Amino acid sequence: MLLLNTLGLNLQKIKIAGFYIGIVLLAAGCNSKKTTGKESQAIRAVNEKEIGTGKNTVAITGATIIDGNGGEPVYDGCVIVTDGKIVDVGKNGVVKIPEGAQVVDAKGRALLPGLIDSHFHLDGVKDLPALFLQHGVTSLRDPGAWIEAYDGERQSGKPIPRLFLADPHLDMFPPAYPKDAYVVRDADEAVYQVNKMADRGASVIKVYFRLPSGIIREVCNAAHKRGLPVTGHLEVTEAMEAIEAGLDGIEHITSFGLSLQPQIEGEKYRQAVLADNNARKQGRYDVWKKLDVNGQKADSLSKFLVRKGTFVSPTLGAFEYQSPAEGETDTVRLAGFGQMKAFTGKLKKDGVKIVVGSHSMITYAEMGWAYQREMELLVDSGLSPAQVISAATMENARFFRIDDRLGSIEKGKIADLILVKGDPLKDISAFRNIEKVMLNGVWVKGK
Structure with a gap:
């Protein structure tokens, strides 16, 4: 009884222990159903299934990586994209570029999340x-x-x-x-x-x-x-x-x-x-x-x-x-x-x-x-x-x-990326110079 009161269950006292426990479980189940309603699902774009996925491996090298999280930019960076996902992020020369990857030279550009x-x-x-x-x-x-x-x-x-x-x-x-x-x-x-x-x-x-x-x-x-x-x-x-x-x-x-x-x-x-x-x-x-x-x-x-x-x-x-x-x-x-x-x-x-x-x-x-x-x-x-x-x-x-x-450039995230000419950390108007756009690992601008 003390435990039940502690949990805040307002039930009548029933002398038969087994029956009492059954009521508790039933009440808990009913309460859960009432508060949950229809099952929630992960939020998705309505056109998610209509967006193509990149099948090739792309290595974007030499860019200044601005990750979207507010961290320090990575100068002369490298991002690897495979099957529409970001699989590696780091310094150019440290990140291993897979054999056969399409290499994009992005020197003088900033690479950011879409x-x-x-x-x-x-x-x-x-x-x-x-x-x-x-x-x-x-x-x-x-x-x-x-x-x-x-x-x-x-x-x-x-x-x-x-x-x-x-x-x-x-x-x-x-x-x-x-x-x-x-x-x-x-x-x-x-x-x-x-x-x-x-x-x-x-x-x-x-x-x-x-x-x-x-x-x-x-x-x-x-x-x-x-x-x-x-x-x-x-x-x-x-x-x-x-x-x-x-x-x-x-x-x-x-x-x-x-x-x-x-x-x-x-x-x-x-x-x-x-x-x-x-x-x-x-x-x-x-x-x-x-x-x-x-x-x-x-x-x-x-x-x-x-x-x-x-x-x-x-x-x-x-x-x-x-x-x-x-x-x-x-x-x-x-x-x-x-x-x-x-x-x-x-x-x-x-x-x-x-x-x-x-x-x-x-x-x-x-x-x-x-x-x-x-x-x-x-x-x-x-x-x-x-x-x-x-x-x-x-x-x-x-x-x-x-x-x-x-929302950010991190391993495991979807490869929605943009390449910007200039340094948007110094001049926000650099975002008027969008040179390449990648959606789901596919270049949709600046192929």
């Missing part, structure tokens, strides 16, 4: 994933679109990145983006849809800004039982409240607006957005212009995010504003965006997990280069190039829950 994009939107733009792959993005996550939206890209015959898709985001009426949303009316509908999306191959669940914390909690509980992370775009639900409900990630630095201002001011913004989705477009800048991003509220929020291990994808490129060469400057937008960058830098300095998300199409980047622009903006915000590289590779792999096989 870039991972945490916030990609297709939006019906044909061949956009293929273009991103040519620019070094070997894995991407669309946090809010029907999986079928990518059918055309998967059937195009062109090499495309690994697709980690969410299916539509969960929103309430009236949804901001009806074509990309599944509208739920209560927690039961939300949970039902989470399981349906998990069955369809979703690798993440995204909650949109009209969902209250109570429904977010039920979504997170259901998703976590299926082994899926939950990320959220927040506007009218306060971030710490949503994270306490179970949220694993935050999309957009602007999702912290309610957390950083007095509640009486935040409620004005909140009611404006509840009345009109479009109120947030200019309203964000009005809010951020006034915020103290180094004050007590900012400190408390930052410490909270570190304690909770929350991932943050700032998507600064989606909000960037530059003074025009001609015409009048929108000083509110300019100041508001400056505050967004400053707060992003503070979060990283304090130890928050920052990841890189491109938002795909942004004002100040040419088609296909939004990811590189986001990396540059993160450096402008105070992150070092090394920190941005880790955020783009291994940290994003942890966010995706695929870090056991992707």
